[in-house]
Amino acid sequence: ETTATEIIETGSPQYVPYLSEVKDLPSLERHLVKEGFMSHIRIPLMVKGEAIGVLSIGAKRPAAFTPDDLSLLEKIASQIGIAMENSRLLTDLDELFIGTVRALSSSIDAKSRWTAGHSERVTQYALKIAKEMGMDDMALGELELAGLLHDIGKIGTYEAILDKPGKLTEEELKLIQQHPSRGAEILSPIKQLQDIIPCVKYHHEFYNGTGYPEGLKGEAIPIYARILAVADSVDAMGADRPYRKGKPMEDIIAELKRCAGTQFDPNVVEGFLKTVGDGQ
Template sequence: MNKDNSKSQIINPEIERLKSELEKKDAELQLLKSEIEGRQNAMEDERRAMMYMLEDANESIAEMESAKKRLEEEVEITKHLLMIAEAMANITDIGKLISQVLECSHKITGCDICLAYLWDVEREAFIPNYSIDLPYAILPIFNTSKIKYDAEILIKAFANRIPIIEEAGNEGSSLFPYIQGINTITIIPLSGRKDFLGFISGIYRKKPEITEKDMKVMQGISNQLSTALEQARLYRESLDKSMELSHKIETIQVMNDIDRSILSSLRSTEMLETVIMMIGRLIFCDRATVVLVDKEKDGFIYSAGFGTDIVQKGAVVPFKNTSTTEVVKSGRYQYIANLSEIKGLLPLEEGLLKEGFLSHIRIPLVAKNEIVGVLNLGSKRPSAFTPEDLSTLEKLAYQIGVALENSRLITDLEGLFIGTVKSLSSAIDAKSRWTAGHSERVTKFAIEIGKGIGFSEKELKDLEIASLLHDIGKLGTYEAILDKAGKLTDEELKIIKQHPGKGAEILLAIKQMKDIIPGVKHHHEFFNGKGYPDGLKGEGIPLMARILCVADSVDAMGADRPYRKGRAMDEIIVELKRCSGMQFDPKVVDVFLNAVKLKS
């Protein structure tokens, strides 16, 4: 009994202590729970605040983007209006003026098609002048379709001298019946003080959003261009009235001669030299030259002429060294009656004065509405040129500009042809990784030999094309044979030997290739008659083929192959000499070796 009481006395306090600690822990747990809930609520509040801030930030960003877009639009419109203003300030050529303004108007208004018409007093109608993005198929219709003033939209536009917007009906626009799918057209009238000057029309295939700001811009274009056209017309009329034509029969005769010269010469240098000499027959002068604009070299290239030695033909005269630059900038002719009375002459003009030249006249040469050069006439007499001379030179400058553009087109076509040939050559070489660049290297060697022999320009051009295409027959050869590392079998060799003949067959259908086919077909003939495909011998092998045989072999010996490393030039020279008279024409070998010697 006493033992039980003793145990109770010990256990009960312990239970009470544990119970107390448990209550204490429970209170701490409740406190911790309350603290956690508080933190969770605070975090939720912070999350909500951040979401609101993020939404505000997104709205601000959207507003900034919108403002940025509006600003960019304003800058773009301002830029184009400044371009229009600059064009109007410096150009008196109506064609160039209209084309530049129309380009800018097209970008500003965002129309699908932009058309310009000028008023013809004699025909009492608006005559087409320039178009942008008009489908090619209907250009002839545009170019031959005049528009009478009696169209309702034109009457309204010119009566109020404001831009007009008109939605086309289901049947399209009565003003432009040949253009399908028109939704809306705008008319920007161009009016002079007394008469119509013309109008610009924007054509939209979808309904445009034209704002009040857009209308103000179009009104600005109307006002500025009308003023510029009026000034250009007055300037032209004043020149026409101040000049009287003389020596008409002689002028017409020389002009006809110049026309024939331009038509018969496709190369700009030859054409310019011939025309310059004929100008001397037409207008008395001591100096006549043509310089072409070269923006990359920041100057003029002296291309043709006579009468001066201060600049060599082909040399560059920097823009900053001559007042000729003002002709390019202004687009107008330049006439100096007496150089000795001009102060602050630039280096070129100082040189001309030292040579005794006192007066000169300069006319811009225009091709595709761009000044590409300047025609210069000089005299050692003061006031040597007349208004009639100016009129004649302007006509000549126009003809020369057309001829230069034709020459450029021909050069571009030749470049396209050579580019196509080179692309085809690259495709041939790409048949095997071991022949990459082979045709270009063969071409380089062949041209060196051709120049050493004394080939003409045409012969060198034919040799170049033949070199690039000499392996075109390999397009029909399996890559596995071309890339084979080991010795070819008899059957494989037979296939390889077919490529010269196949190349000739491929080119046979192209009449412009007839002069190069012999070189392609016979470039594997041996001088001793043991080559292929026809076993030709000695001089019986076409010269072009004999050149290609040497050029092809030099590159083949120097290039790596799957079965060997390429040889050094010293070893190649030894092999050429050893095989001279057997595989190679000795004369061709000698020319090549001489070229190598000169290069080293």
């Protein structure tokens, strides 16, 4: 009698025509016999020459399998092995992708010590708001990417402007205000990011149409961008700047309420307030 471990070790299939005749069955098999199984075939699932699991097929008849069955099951096992390997590769690829996005995102935030960790925090606020608003996992995944990349257009902005204490000149302001469009341009060649580009491009639009770059209004601003706008402002207001200390949460809440309907989508503000236990 071979155990599943042995099948993995030897890499060869095993056919037991009469389970009841095998002495010292391992406990799993004893259980199967109790359930009425009388014979079984077990085939290793091979990935790149290595057994990573066992496909076990049982029958409630003795000697139920023919050599043809064995060869068919071997083919199925090989398909399963390929599918498992593909799924592992996909997971690896996903991890590589999100890891690369994170690295990119933190490298932008690191341009100024005042914005270190900003995109990561904005993403976390945005995800909480979106969950509160009932968005599904797919939407959350896109919002996560959009949050991490929303300021990628700052990559070409001089650190001196980002770090400038006090008011910016009109020209400096113009440069800063180019970052959403620049971000959209930077991401535009990446096929997988097409859906999040509008969120990057419009995260500084105002709900009443007085934001930039296009002055979009209300529902014309993509919902993810409206969420990012609130999340972005929450983090920006809370963070210290060279010229001022960060605001406490109660002041941030007051400011969001004041600007709901003008700068921010009131529904998104409401979603945020719920995440901090303020239902008003």
